[in-house]
Amino acid sequence: xxxxxxxxxxxxxxxxxxxxxxxxxxxxxxxxxxxxxxxxxxxxxxxxxxxxxxxxxxxxxxxxxxxxxxxxxxxxxxxxxxxxxxxxxxxxxxxxxxxxxxxxxxxxxxxxxxxxxxxxxxxxxxxxxxxxxxxxxxxxxxxxxxxxxxxxxxxxxxxxxxxxxxxxxxxxxxxxxxxxxxxxxxxxxxxxxxxxxxxxxxxxxxxxxxxxxxxxxxxxxxxxxxxxxxxxxxxxxxxxxxxxxxxxxxxxxxxxxxxxxxxxxxxxxxxxxxxxxxxxxxxxxxxxxxxxxxxxxxxxxxxxxxxxxxxxxxxxxxxxxxxxxxxxxxxxxxxxxxxxxxxxxxxxxxxxxxxxxxxxxxxxxxxxxxxxxxxxxxxxxxxxxxxxxxxxxxxxxxxxxxxxxxxxxxxxxxxxxxxxxxxxxxxxxxxxxxxxxxxxxxxxxxxxxxxxxxxxxxxxxxxxxxxxxxxxxxxxxxxxxxxxxxxxxxxxxxxxxxxxxxxxxxxxx
Amino acid sequence: xxxxxxxxxxxxxxxxxxxxxxxxxxxxxxxxxxxxxxxxxxxxxxxxxxxxxxxxxxxxxxxxxxxxxxxxxxxxxxxxxxxxxxxxxxxxxxxxxxxxxxxxxxxxxxxxxxxxxxxxxxxxxxxxxxxxxxxxxxxxxxxxxxxxxxxxxxxxxxxxxxxxxxxxxxxxxxxxxxxxxxxxxxxxxxxxxxxxxxxxxxxxxxxxxxxxxxxxxxxxxxxxxxxxxxxxxxxxxxxxxxxxxxxxxxxxxxxxxxxxxxxxxxxxxxxxxxxxxxxxxxxxxxxxxxxxxxxxxxxxxxx
Numbered sequence: 001x002x003x004x005x006x007x008x009x010x011x012x013x014x015x016x017x018x019x020x021x022x023x024x025x026x027x028x029x030x031x032x033x034x035x036x037x038x039x040x041x042x043x044x045x046x047x048x049x050x051x052x053x054x055x056x057x058x059x060x061x062x063x064x065x066x067x068x069x070x071x072x073x074x075x076x077x078x079x080x081x082x083x084x085x086x087x088x089x090x091x092x093x094x095x096x097x098x099x100x101x102x103x104x105x106x107x108x109x110x111x112x113x114x115x116x117x118x119x120x121x122x123x124x125x126x127x128x129x130x131x132x133x134x135x136x137x138x139x140x141x142x143x144x145x146x147x148x149x150x151x152x153x154x155x156x157x158x159x160x161x162x163x164x165x166x167x168x169x170x171x172x173x174x175x176x177x178x179x180x181x182x183x184x185x186x187x188x189x190x191x192x193x194x195x196x197x198x199x200x201x202x203x204x205x206x207x208x209x210x211x212x213x214x215x216x217x218x219x220x221x222x223x224x225x226x227x228x229x230x231x232x233x234x235x236x237x238x239x240x241x242x243x244x245x246x247x248x249x250x251x252x253x254x255x256x257x258x259x260x261x262x263x264x265x266x267x268x269x270x271x272x273x274x275x276x277x278x279x280x281x282x283x284x285x286x287x288x289x290x291x292x293x294x295x296x297x298x299x300x301x302x303x304x305x306x307x308x309x310x311x312x313x314x315x316x317x318x319x320x321x322x323x324x325x326x327x328x329x330x331x332x333x334x335x336x337x338x339x340x341x342x343x344x345x346x347x348x349x350x351x352x353x354x355x356x357x358x359x360x361x362x363x364x365x366x367x368x369x370x371x372x373x374x375x376x377x378x379x380x381x382x383x384x385x386x387x388x389x390x391x392x393x394x395x396x397x398x399x400x401x402x403x404x405x406x407x408x409x410x411x412x413x414x415x416x417x418x419x420x421x422x423x424x425x426x427x428x429x430x431x432x433x434x435x436x437x438x439x440x441x442x443x444x445x446x447x448x449x450x451x452x453x454x455x456x457x458x459x460x461x462x463x464x465x466x467x468x469x470x471x472x473x474x475x476x477x478x479x480x481x482x483x484x485x486x487x488x489x490x491x492x493x494x495x496x497x498x499x500x501x502x503x504x505x506x507x508x509x
Numbered sequence: 510x511x512x513x514x515x516x517x518x519x520x521x522x523x524x525x526x527x528x529x530x531x532x533x534x535x536x537x538x539x540x541x542x543x544x545x546x547x548x549x550x551x552x553x554x555x556x557x558x559x560x561x562x563x564x565x566x567x568x569x570x571x572x573x574x575x576x577x578x579x580x581x582x583x584x585x586x587x588x589x590x591x592x593x594x595x596x597x598x599x600x601x602x603x604x605x606x607x608x609x610x611x612x613x614x615x616x617x618x619x620x621x622x623x624x625x626x627x628x629x630x631x632x633x634x635x636x637x638x639x640x641x642x643x644x645x646x647x648x649x650x651x652x653x654x655x656x657x658x659x660x661x662x663x664x665x666x667x668x669x670x671x672x673x674x675x676x677x678x679x680x681x682x683x684x685x686x687x688x689x690x691x692x693x694x695x696x697x698x699x700x701x702x703x704x705x706x707x708x709x710x711x712x713x714x715x716x717x718x719x720x721x722x723x724x725x726x727x728x729x730x731x732x733x734x735x736x737x738x739x740x741x742x743x744x745x746x747x748x749x750x751x752x753x754x755x756x757x758x759x760x761x762x763x764x765x766x767x768x769x770x771x772x773x774x775x776x777x778x779x780x781x782x783x784x785x786x787x788x789x790x791x792x793x794x795x796x797x798x799x800x801x802x803x804x805x806x807x808x809x810x811x812x
Contacts, residue, residue, distance in 0.1 A: 305591030
């Protein structure tokens, strides 16, 4: 028993107390900070999408300009509301003390117009400051998303789209400066007959076909106006039109079996549904990568001729179990470490934040986390046992690839291919079938758990997984015992079977 | 009795690696285990260490057939040697000690003691991969001594060592013996066995062909009568009990004689026949010759 402990401790320290592993632990938060930084950098550097409108009808440029302004106002109002709600969650202020339109509410057109008529962001900040004793950071208006510029190019009044495109291309490439900075994203060309003749088409000229946002925005703005005019032509009043276009079917998604009115419950359900994706991802790659570490570990020990020294003190069974346990612990170390750090951070910094508090409660309270560890251990044992057996028969990694490459494909491909189907229909046929196939059941179960699969399927799937993991460890243990001392073992499936058989004969005597 | 083998057999499928081998090692002895490559030495030693199960027969260590328990009191240096490349020398020695049941702190202390005793304390904190091959092998040897074994089994300990290190190892075995250790080591070079062993066991094709002291081996070895001459000695056949002449090359001939033949009479007969006698007498045998004779295949004719 103590020898087994020595092996576990030795193997564990061999991996964990290395510069590489510690660097890995430190690198993950760094990568997260980097990821957040990139998002912030993108936000900070994202410039307004700048475009020019060549309107030959003389009536749409103003409409598009109005749409741009409205869009900006909506975004400012949203920023303002979020700021107030953020203050509310820290308990500094009660937004309900503010008078409309400065009280956070649904962002209707009427409220928006009133907000900007009564002084906009500046007035809102002033009123907010009166309620709060402490100094507040200024509310920064969001960057503008769309901007219309007039480059005042001298072009013939009937210039074709080709000619216009040619003329504006240097501004799109950045060869020529655009007033106000940035580059020109595109040109909207509205022909004279637009809105009167059926085949008169507006054109959006751009050098970046991937970015549809300006085209969509302008199309929406003009469509809205066309619809408004059509309604008016039918004899409706301006008020009726506003009322009709403002109609919106009210529909929200609620998890079956929960209270639709309970907002917190709804958020909790949302988190409980999303969290398993993250956990399944970590589970899948964790179990697979730690499992495959056993391959290199065994081959190293075999080719370094250490194994005979070890076997003169401990049995092959102890050595194998020791390795399996030690690497499971290696795999669990970063998870437990970051889990603990994460919960500490959520508790410490997220105390006031409802959302992070919920994430923490879900993590600690739901059965997802214990199940995650269970499935990690089972899935890892299954994959790890196979790699151990393969490693015991091979002198070099190259030898092992004969056997390990098909295994890798067998594990990876179906998981990638079917993950989407399981997520779409967690209690569908494919999800059910994969639940009972040991190589995939750990990831499948993780993805299904939040969708209340039948209890018997959880029990049966888990039992099959655990049973086959144990059987496989037994079988691979025989191969390991037979193969580990052989030199030039046969790295084929047949070689593995032969080794298992020879080992069985030995132990039968 | 430290080690006892009784009719030990090992088969791998149809191949019999060790066949009905029996021998024993008593306390305080140094026993050489000799045989050609592939004779079954390593397989036998692996069975003693319970690394391989026996197909038939019995092995006992310290009077018990519980080898799992007994082997913890044995220091075993396998033929194929390797260490964890990234591990420090002192940790390596301590780790193998701990696997044999030495408690953690004591193993480390003992490891430092061993390094000091063999003048290698300056390498204690070095990783194995930075050591020279000879030093790595010494570390490996020290790592089987951490648990103060009563019995050392060394499989080909001299292979791969340069003459200086071979001498160091011989000295080490001598000093361990003075402390009362029992040693069984396998080799296929006779000089070491001749210098070190009280007794030796010889195997050939998996079977034991000899067990005993060097003197007993010399006695058991039939020393041939050799006549060196430039003439043809075949005329001797039938005279003075000579039954046959076998040319050995380089003017040497082995004379086969009937039982009780008188060597003086044979020499006289040779002189009578006018054969020029350059040399005459029983051949000198070294352990090397005995080895070839007993353990070797058919090299006798060219010896």
